[in-house]
Amino acid sequence: MEMKPNHASPVLTDPAPVTKSRLGIRSSLLPQHGAPFSSSRHIMIPRRKPGILDDVRSNGWLDAMKASSPPRKKLVRDFTFEAAADDSDAAYVSWMLKHPSALNSFEQIIEQAKNKKIAMFLDYDGVLSPIVDDPDCALMSDDMRVAVKNVADHFPTAIISGRSRDKVYDLVGLTELYYAGSHGMDIMGPVNSSVSNDHPSCVKSTDQQGKEVNLFQPAREFLPVIDEVFRTLVENTKGIKGAKVENHKFCASVHYRNVDEKNWPVIAQCVHDILKEYPRLRLTHGRKVLEVRPVIDWNKGKAVEFLLDSLGLSDTEDVLPIYIGDDKTDEDAFKVLREGNFGFGILVSSTPKETSAVYSLKDPSEVMEFLKSLGNWKKTEEAGK
Ligand SMILES: O=P(O)(O)OC[C@H]1O[C@H](O[C@H]2O[C@H](CO)[C@@H](O)[C@H](O)[C@H]2O)[C@H](O)[C@@H](O)[C@@H]1O
Numbered sequence: 001m002e003m004k005p006n007h008a009s010p011v012l013t014d015p016a017p018v019t020k021s022r023l024g025i026r027s028s029l030l031p032q033h034g035a036p037f038s039s040s041r042h043i044m045i046p047r048r049k050p051g052i053l054d055d056v057r058s059n060g061w062l063d064a065m066k067a068s069s070p071p072r073k074k075l076v077r078d079f080t081f082e083a084a085a086d087d088s089d090a091a092y093v094s095w096m097l098k099h100p101s102a103l104n105s106f107e108q109i110i111e112q113a114k115n116k117k118i119a120m121f122l123d124y125d126g127v128l129s130p131i132v133d134d135p136d137c138a139l140m141s142d143d144m145r146v147a148v149k150n151v152a153d154h155f156p157t158a159i160i161s162g163r164s165r166d167k168v169y170d171l172v173g174l175t176e177l178y179y180a181g182s183h184g185m186d187i188m189g190p191v192n193s194s195v196s197n198d199h200p201s202c203v204k205s206t207d208q209q210g211k212e213v214n215l216f217q218p219a220r221e222f223l224p225v226i227d228e229v230f231r232t233l234v235e236n237t238k239g240i241k242g243a244k245v246e247n248h249k250f251c252a253s254v255h256y257r258n259v260d261e262k263n264w265p266v267i268a269q270c271v272h273d274i275l276k277e278y279p280r281l282r283l284t285h286g287r288k289v290l291e292v293r294p295v296i297d298w299n300k301g302k303a304v305e306f307l308l309d310s311l312g313l314s315d316t317e318d319v320l321p322i323y324i325g326d327d328k329t330d331e332d333a334f335k336v337l338r339e340g341n342f343g344f345g346i347l348v349s350s351t352p353k354e355t356s357a358v359y360s361l362k363d364p365s366e367v368m369e370f371l372k373s374l375g376n377w378k379k380t381e382e383a384g385k
Contacts, residue, residue: 055272065267092350102346102359106370112320113320118154118155119158121304123348124171124172131287134244140171147371147372148371149176155374158179160333162183164249165179165188181248182219182251186217187214190310195310196214202214202215218296222296227247229278240266241259244258251292281295286328300330301332304333305336316340321343323346324367325357344357346360346361350362
């Protein structure tokens with residue numbers, strides 16, 4: 001894949017020494033002390049020291065880890081469980097009054113879409129594929145692929161995932177879409193010279209089909225650091241049964257879904273120690289996953305704005321962006337749409353959650369139904385013209 005560097009990035013400027021200005025990051029976003037990146041290639045992280053786990057207990061990480069993904073629905077066996085199930089169902093029903101089902105609200109949604117161009121943004125895990133124990137087995141069904149393709153045939157459609165862009169492209173496998181990986185820190189979008197002028201770190205590149213595209217990687221300078229951190233995390237978690245570390249190019253993910261809960265503090269401590277060693281990296285929580293990523297002012301919300309600009313769709317009057325996601329990192333995108341009064345978010349969740357999304361869907365099967373309905377509605381509308 002050919003790459004023609006443009007100018008230096010506005011986010012990451014100045015090729016020489018690694019300092020705050022080299023990273024071009026607003027200083028308020030950066031920790032005020034410590035080395036920018038680790039000085040040693042391999043840092044030794046003591047697994048257990050007396051009292052060391054107090055760090056992660058006192059700073060609330062463990063509570064966040066426990067709350068990070070709802071437990072799967074248990075079989076209702078006796079009266080106690082039945083009562084608990086009733087309570088949680090009632091809570092879900094009352095939450096849905098605030099965040100109605102996008103399926104039940106379909107007529108209202110297409111009313112909003114009349115005379116507007118829909119731009120569709122989709123998260124991958126938990127939206128297009130169900131959450132499963134092994135991230136490598138989170139495959140999208142063929143039916144879902146058809147539904148996504150159908151939507152992409154009518155509306156500009158992008159996937160914005162926490163996974164690496166290459167990985168999510170391999171999983172989805174549709175050439176009709178735009179892809180943003182690493183929580184929006186790695187975007188392949190259409191060539192648009194006004195966008196590359198505004199974002200000088202955009203480089204011209206080519207996609208898998210040899211088509212010219214814009215490649216935007218605002219955290220490019222962090223590539224070797226993430227790689228180093230990934231290798232250290234693999235090394236330091238290798239004794240923890242069930243732990244899995246993924247390298248997503250601009251972020252590293254430490255999964256604890258399959259780790260015995262009594263070992264979660266050890267996982268948390270490994271990540272905590274990395275962040276102490278690399279003050280320019282920060283933590284985000286996903287569904288039973290801790291993610292280490294660069295401290296830069298960029299997220300899925302900014303990626304949505306970037307893609308809308310790239311597609312020439314930032315005119316709020318004629319465009320209706322819709323973002324479907326299930327995770328905390330998707331909230332940045334929901335917020336951008338809500339605060340801009342520009343389109344809306346749909347949260348995929350089977351339990352009540354605090355969210356900036358407007359509508360909700362229960363699970364990926366409802367997402368598929370919604371995408372099918374949208375594609376069919378547009379097809380019928382176009383046929384009637
Ligand atoms: O932004 P997304 O596309 O939703 O990616 C978020 C994370 O998804 C993956 O992890 C999640 O799904 C796994 C497979 O179902 C599940 O095992 C895991 O517990 C979930 O956190 C992916 O592996 C992560 O790296 C992504 O950041």
